[in-house]
Amino acid sequence: MASIYQLKRVDFIFKDEKDWKMILKNNINRPAQELINELISSELKGRGGAGFPTGLKWKLTAEIDDLTKYVICNADEGEPGTFKDREILSKVPFKVLTSMAVCGHVIGSKEGYIYLRGEYFFLQPELNKAIAEFEQYCKEIDFDFKIRIFMGSGAYICGEETALFESMEGKRGEPRNKPPFPSTFGYMGKPTVINNVETLAHTYTIFEYGAKRFYDLGVQYSRGSKLFSVSGDTPKPGIYELELGMSLADFVEEFGDGDTKAVQVGGASGFLVPRKRFGETTIGFQGKLTGISLPTGGSMMLFNSSRSMYNVLDNYLEFFREESCGQCTPCRVGCQQLLNGIKAVKRGEKNALYLDKLLRLTETMQYTAKCGLGQSVANSFSSIVENFREEMIY
Amino acid sequence: MAKKIKITINELAVEVEQGTSILDAAGQTGVIIPTLCYHKDLCVAGNCRVCVVEIVGQKRLSAACATPCEEGMDILTNSFKVRNSRKHIIELLLSEHNADCTRCYKNGNCELQKLASDYKIMTQDFIRLVPLKNYTIDQFSPSIIKDDSKCIRCQRCVRTCEELQGVNALTVAYKGDRMKIATFFEKPMNDVICTNCGQCINHCPTGALVEKNYIEEVWDAIADKGLHVVVQTAPAVRVGLGEELGFEYGARVTGKMVAALKRLGFDAVLDTDFSADLTIMEEGTELLTRLKGALVSHDPEVKLPMATSCSPGWIKYIEHMYPEYLNHLSTCKSPQQMFGALAKTYYAKTRNLDPAKIVSVSIMPCTAKKFESSRPEMHDSGYRDVDYVLTTRELAIMIKQAGIDFMKLDDLPFDQLMGESTGAGVIFGATGGVMEAALRTVYEIVTGREVPFEHLNITPVRGMDGVKEATIRIESPLEEWAFLDGVDLKCAVAHGLINAKKVMDSILSGKSIYHFIEFMACPGGCLGGGGQPIPTSPEIRRKRAEAIYAEDEGMKLRKSHLNPEVIRIYADFLDKPMSEKSHHLLHTKYAPRERF
Numbered sequence: 001m002a003s004i005y006q007l008k009r010v011d012f013i014f015k016d017e018k019d020w021k022m023i024l025k026n027n028i029n030r031p032a033q034e035l036i037n038e039l040i041s042s043e044l045k046g047r048g049g050a051g052f053p054t055g056l057k058w059k060l061t062a063e064i065d066d067l068t069k070y071v072i073c074n075a076d077e078g079e080p081g082t083f084k085d086r087e088i089l090s091k092v093p094f095k096v097l098t099s100m101a102v103c104g105h106v107i108g109s110k111e112g113y114i115y116l117r118g119e120y121f122f123l124q125p126e127l128n129k130a131i132a133e134f135e136q137y138c139k140e141i142d143f144d145f146k147i148r149i150f151m152g153s154g155a156y157i158c159g160e161e162t163a164l165f166e167s168m169e170g171k172r173g174e175p176r177n178k179p180p181f182p183s184t185f186g187y188m189g190k191p192t193v194i195n196n197v198e199t200l201a202h203t204y205t206i207f208e209y210g211a212k213r214f215y216d217l218g219v220q221y222s223r224g225s226k227l228f229s230v231s232g233d234t235p236k237p238g239i240y241e242l243e244l245g246m247s248l249a250d251f252v253e254e255f256g257d258g259d260t261k262a263v264q265v266g267g268a269s270g271f272l273v274p275r276k277r278f279g280e281t282t283i284g285f286q287g288k289l290t291g292i293s294l295p296t297g298g299s300m301m302l303f304n305s306s307r308s309m310y311n312v313l314d315n316y317l318e319f320f321r322e323e324s325c326g327q328c329t330p331c332r333v334g335c336q337q338l339l340n341g342i343k344a345v346k347r348g349e350k351n352a353l354y355l356d357k358l359l360r361l362t363e364t365m366q367y368t369a370k371c372g373l374g375q376s377v378a379n380s381f382s383s384i385v386e387n388f389r390e391e392m393i394y
Numbered sequence: 395m396a397k398k399i400k401i402t403i404n405e406l407a408v409e410v411e412q413g414t415s416i417l418d419a420a421g422q423t424g425v426i427i428p429t430l431c432y433h434k435d436l437c438v439a440g441n442c443r444v445c446v447v448e449i450v451g452q453k454r455l456s457a458a459c460a461t462p463c464e465e466g467m468d469i470l471t472n473s474f475k476v477r478n479s480r481k482h483i484i485e486l487l488l489s490e491h492n493a494d495c496t497r498c499y500k501n502g503n504c505e506l507q508k509l510a511s512d513y514k515i516m517t518q519d520f521i522r523l524v525p526l527k528n529y530t531i532d533q534f535s536p537s538i539i540k541d542d543s544k545c546i547r548c549q550r551c552v553r554t555c556e557e558l559q560g561v562n563a564l565t566v567a568y569k570g571d572r573m574k575i576a577t578f579f580e581k582p583m584n585d586v587i588c589t590n591c592g593q594c595i596n597h598c599p600t601g602a603l604v605e606k607n608y609i610e611e612v613w614d615a616i617a618d619k620g621l622h623v624v625v626q627t628a629p630a631v632r633v634g635l636g637e638e639l640g641f642e643y644g645a646r647v648t649g650k651m652v653a654a655l656k657r658l659g660f661d662a663v664l665d666t667d668f669s670a671d672l673t674i675m676e677e678g679t680e681l682l683t684r685l686k687g688a689l690v691s692h693d694p695e696v697k698l699p700m701a702t703s704c705s706p707g708w709i710k711y712i713e714h715m716y717p718e719y720l721n722h723l724s725t726c727k728s729p730q731q732m733f734g735a736l737a738k739t740y741y742a743k744t745r746n747l748d749p750a751k752i753v754s755v756s757i758m759p760c761t762a763k764k765f766e767s768s769r770p771e772m773h774d775s776g777y778r779d780v781d782y783v784l785t786t787r788e789l790a791i792m793i794k795q796a797g798i799d800f801m802k803l804d805d806l807p808f809d810q811l812m813g814e815s816t817g818a819g820v821i822f823g824a825t826g827g828v829m830e831a832a833l834r835t836v837y838e839i840v841t842g843r844e845v846p847f848e849h850l851n852i853t854p855v856r857g858m859d860g861v862k863e864a865t866i867r868i869e870s871p872l873e874e875w876a877f878l879d880g881v882d883l884k885c886a887v888a889h890g891l892i893n894a895k896k897v898m899d900s901i902l903s904g905k906s907i908y909h910f911i912e913f914m915a916c917p918g919g920c921l922g923g924g925g926q927p928i929p930t931s932p933e934i935r936r937k938r939a940e941a942i943y944a945e946d947e948g949m950k951l952r953k954s955h956l957n958p959e960v961i962r963i964y965a966d967f968l969d970k971p972m973s974e975k976s977h978h979l980l981h982t983k984y985a986p987r988e989r990f
Contacts, residue, residue: 155569172566177440177460326547326566326573327441333486333523336571340521350521357519364482367455367475368443375454 007250008243010217010225012205013088013095013198019208020094021137027098027207028105028143032062035106039203042211043223048074048159048196049266049297050372051285054203057193060183062107064191069109071100072168072187072194076117076152076159079267080319081299084227084239085197089116089123092201093130099200101138101145102207103193112147113187115164118154156323160371161186161194163325174325175371198227198298219245222284226298232264233257233304248273248281251300259304262387267299268316269376272309274387309388313342316380324373331374334365338381342392352393355385401467416447416458416469427471428480428509430487430599431548432459434931435917436557442548443483444509448473455479484509489520491600492529492543499539500601503928506546507600523571534582536768537590537606537761545575545602551594558917560892561711563588575602578990587714587990589891591707591915592761592785592924605761605925608782609792615753615782616659623753624741625660626733626812627651629667630759630823630920631786633941637927637934638790639800644937646945649805654793655757656806665808666756667815669733670822670831672963673704674954676980677726677828678836679971681910682875690877697722699886699901699908702828704728706766707915707924709984711891716898717986725981729822730756730763731772733812734779735979740967741812749775755782757789759823759923762915774979785925814959817850817945817952824942825889825919826855826862829912833866833885834953840868840875850952856943858918858936860893861886863908884908890917 027035039055046052061069073096077085088096100112116123131147138145150168152158158167162176165187186192195203202224206214214224222244231237234255242251252260262274265283271294273281281292303312317339326332341358344350362378369375385392396411403416403423410419415438420427431442440460447458450468455476463469470476488510495501529543547566552575555564563586567576577586595603615623636645655663680700687696703709703724712719727735733756738749756763760783766772767780784792793800808814818834821827830852837845845852845866854864864885868878886908888897894913900906916923918935921942946952954960968975 157569177438177457179462320570322570322572324570324573326569326571327439327549329441329443329483329486329547332547332571332573333490336523337486337489337520340523340526344521360478361482361486361520364479367453368446368479368483370441370443370457 007246007254010241010243012209012225013201013227013241014091017092017094017204020098023204023207024098024101024137024143025141027102032106035102036062038206038211042206042214044199044202044206044214045222045285046196047198047202047226047297049079049269049295051295054195054199057183057195058103058106061191061193064184066191068188068190069107070187070190070192071103071107071109071112072164072192073100073112073114073197073200074159074161074164074194075114075120075197076164077120077197078117078156078159079269079297079299080316081229081231081264081267081301082297083229084298086120086123087239088197088201088227089120089127093127094134095204096197096200097130097134097147099203099207100147101134101143102203103195103200104145105143107191107193109193110144110146112145113168114147114149115158115168116149116151118152121151124149124151155325157325157373160373163371164194165192172325174327177370196297217243219282219284221286222293228296228300229298230255230300230302232302233260233307234302244284246283247279248283249278251283252278252302255300256302257304260302261305261307262303262309264299264301264303264312264380265294266296266379267301268319268380269373270294270296270299271379272312272383272387309384309391310342310346313381313384313392314339317342317377320373320377328370328374330365331369331377334361334369334374335377337361338377345392352389355389355392359385399463399465401463401465401469403469404471410463412463414463416456416461416463417445419463420458420469420471425471427458428512429459430505430509430546431550433550433553433597434933435597436550436553439549439553442487442546444480446476446479446483447471448476481513481515484513484515485520487546488515490523491546492524492541498544498601499604499607504601505599532583533606535584535588535590535606535765537592537764538583538588538595539604539606540583541602541604542574544600546600547573547575548599549575550597550599551575551603554593554597558593558890558892559589559591559915560895561587561589564594589707589710589714589915590762590765591891593916595761596924596926596928596930605785605788606764607788608764608784609788612755612782612784612792615755621751621753622661622747623659623755624662624664624737625655625755625757626664626666626669626730626737627655627757628730628759628823628920629670629820629827629942630923630926630938631757631789632945633823633921633938634759634786634926635790638787639793641801643934644941646941647800648945649807650800650803652808653803653806654798654800657798658792658796660755662809664733664811664813665815665819666729666733667819667822668812668957668959669729669736670819671816671954671957671960672732672980673726673729674818674831674835675960675964675971676976677702677724678832678839680724680726681832681836682839683972685909686877689881699906699911700724702912704822704828705762705913705915705920706760707762708891708894708913710762710765710987711894711915712898713984713987714989715895716902719898719901720984720986722901723984725983727980727982728763728766730758730783731766731779731982732980734767734772735774736812736963738775738777738779739979740963744811744966749777753781754779755784756780757784757786759786759920759926760916761785761924763925771982786927787925790927812959814957816954816957817947817949818954819957820945820949821942823920824856824939825858825914826887826912827919827942829855829864829885829887829910831954832910835955837866837868838953838955840871840878842872849947851943855885855887855912856939858932858939860890861888861897863887883910885910885912887912889914889919891915
């Protein structure tokens with residue numbers, strides 16, 4: 001199938017942020033409803049990977065009647081192969097801070113937190129300087145909003161929003177049962193908007209240029225641009241802002257090394273796409289009418305023919321086995337079984353049909369795990385095992 | 395009243411109150427959904443995922459315990475998808491569980507085993523993970539054995555230790571495949587803040603947490619003809635034991651229990667209720683002495699409120715958590731330890747027995763009693779005062795081993811000499827019971843009249859509220875107690891250590907206005923003790939409490955000071971309450987402990 005959209009580079013996110021004061025001042029003087037409507041009409045969806053409509057998230061939280069609410073920026077960027085949020089926070093921190101403050105204005109919150117990945121401690125001094133400058137300006141314009149950094153401690157699971165709240169509350173970082181959702185019961189049990197770093201940077205773009213400029217990018221259901229962290233067997237690894245809706249074939253054309261065997265879209269919790277499916281796969285949120293549409297938090301890992309897909313899967317599963325919080329059965333035990341299972345098949349201790357038993361297990365994990373981690377292990381497992389079965393066995 | 399919403403469960407239309415969980419809604423319509431991490435005493439965790447159900451229209455399954463019903467929900471609890479997933483989850487749990495069932499202490503009373511049996515998990519398709527892990531068994535505690543290889547990480551113990559007890563001796567450590575239930579720095583259970591209350595055992599669905607049992611030791615002692623084995627039975631045992639042996643919850647089996655103990659071969663079957671009555675004499679006197687010291691002499695050394703000291707879980711808790719408040723504790727030993735000290739002195743002397751040849755066994759609803767009997771100071775008789783402590787559950791095991799058809803036994807009375815008791819001793823088994831028993835006696839000592847409550851039932855201190863309060867005004871006392879005239883005697887009762895913590899914190903903040911407080915470590919008091927039959931729930935504890943109070947109502951004597959054996963022991967042996975001999979045998983000291 002021919003690709004409909006050509007790969008288009010975009011330059012919004014890292015464009016200068018010199019106008020942040022003006023944008024802050026203008027937008028906190030606009031009615032909340034107007035800002036919500038603008039976000040909704042932009043069709044911006046969360047850039048952390050889950051793709052929840054940002055405008056709706058703000059709206060739901062704004063509608064709850066509570067004197068205390070929180071705005072949290074999720075900077076616990078832990079998905080293997082993702083390194084875009086780090087760049088945003090070091091290059092354009094004021095965009096993120098501005099959007100947090102505007103969100104505070106929209107939902108009625110005076111407190112914001114940046115949950116910073118433990119490994120990103122080196123960003124803290126610069127970020128604190130930016131926050132100090134930002135808060136100083138807020139004081140000047142008589143706008144009451146404070147931002148604090150909360151340092152994570154290195155657990156992958158704390159990127160899951162409710163585990164993140166637990167972690168911030170001083171508890172063990174374990175996902176909560178949902179419902180209730182953060183819009184009603186978030187940090188400290190209060191209504192909370194929690195957005196990914198990049199999502200907030202995009203809202204800045206929308207405040208700066210209007211919803212239409214954003215909406216005009218991308219395709220139906222997947223509007224706007226997105227940062228991609230490109231890594232693996234590529235001659236040009238790095239971070240690129242691209243329009244959503246591109247075909248994976250075009251992407252590989254641009255970034256591959258000519259021998260690309262497969263691309264892992266969305267990190268360890270995402271999907272592996274083999275070469276034969278590059279043409280029919282587009283990068284964007286689900287809902288496209290034809291072909292396969294894959295969402296991603298931005299991680300794009302390319303593998304060439306020198307790579308063993310068994311090793312790739314082994315590596316992912318080891319990661320999950322260790323990073324599962326361990327509370328729910330399907331995820332904790334499931335990950336151990338998958339890892340030990342493929343090892344046993346490889347060693348010939350279990351026959352190849354055992355892989356089918358494991359595939360059915362990943363279905364159960366997807367249906368029953370408490371949070372996105374356990375639910376998404378099935379993605380990489382099934383897409384790798386189904387497409388590279390012989391590499392698992394021999 | 396909450397709004398009603400309409401839902402469908404397995405194609406049956408039902409109406410439930412808004413906010414009802416799917417699990418409860420199913421229960422109301424007669425649909426049973428299996429659970430493991432769910433427990434009626436605890437907050438919802440939703441982590442075992444055994445209770446998953448299908449909500450039509452949703453791709454993912456939902457945990458029935460953690461998902462509230464919503465208008466129009468179409469729920470399937472036994473669909474193809476649900477069945478397959480549930481079976482997978484049970485298989486996964488078994489793969490990580492040391493399913494050595496025939497050698498397991500909980501064999502026959504294990505929720506995982508029951509699920510495996512219900513779902514007929516006959517194959518072992520998944521890889522056994524147990525041999526891949528370095529599991530340890532912690533046997534250092536005198537009360538509790540913790541076997542990580544049998545743990546299914548439901549965290550019921552963790553929630554119990556936190557929510558019911560406020561102790562947090564058990565918490566979750568590590569993550570992923572290494573995630574486990576651990577103590578502070580993985581120290582052994584005898585070396586941490588654990589109070590030995592055993593509530594974790596009562597709430598554990600598998601054999602990961604069990605009591606350390608002394609069944610064989612007791613059989614050996616019985617078999618040794620040269621030994622005289624006396625057994626005492628705590629008040630709460632008689633309303634729990636039946637549950638293990640075919641009776642309904644809260645059945646009163648006092649006479650059958652005595653008959654069974656005699657058949658087991660104990661040389662004398664005696665009653666802790668006797669020493670409970672004795673406790674009232676000592677503790678009541680101590681209270682009056684303290685009141686006099688505080689109200690008349692204004693002695694700053696005399697501490698009020700005075701706190702009860704019957705519950706060894708509570709004692710260890712205050713030693714860890716509020717060591718600076720140990721002088722608020724009554725110096726009275728618990729009834730078990732009073733009994734033990736007397737068994738090898740008064741009883742031995744009266745019966746003309748060599749105390750060295752007496753083995754003193756107690757049947758307790760409690761695992762902390764095992765620890766208490768091992769405390770080094772509990773040797774006032776010159777020997778170890780109580781040699782072995784068995785839980786209600788262990789006694790039931792012995793009765794089964796001995797081939798006794800418990801239901802067919804005829805009732806028998808306790809043996810004489812430390813076997814006589816009053817209703818006041820019986821109610822020690824329920825929360826508020828010590829307080830009520832004390833008030834029945836103290837009020838009468840002070841005023842010469844019975845407590846002003848119908849049938850002596852001091853209802854304000856009864857029931858399952860976590861903290862209960864009562865005020866009794868003392869009017870026209872006897873001359874000796876004139877200083878108490880018009881005094882409002884303020885009492886409080888707390889059960890479950892989380893409630894004890896609340897009361898202690900109110901004392902710390904200086905807001906407490908109480909004179910006398912009863913503390914019990916376990917929810918519901920001893921009848922909900924960590925050694926009682928499993929399962930436990932608020933409903934079960936309520937039934938046991940009803941049985942306790944029915945037992946009290948049925949007694950001829952209901953005031954401790956009227957117990958003829960108590961009167962006799964003071965006349966023949968102890969002289970009077972708080973006498974020198976009493977001090978030596980019936981009172982004790984406490985020691986501060988570290989707070990981790």
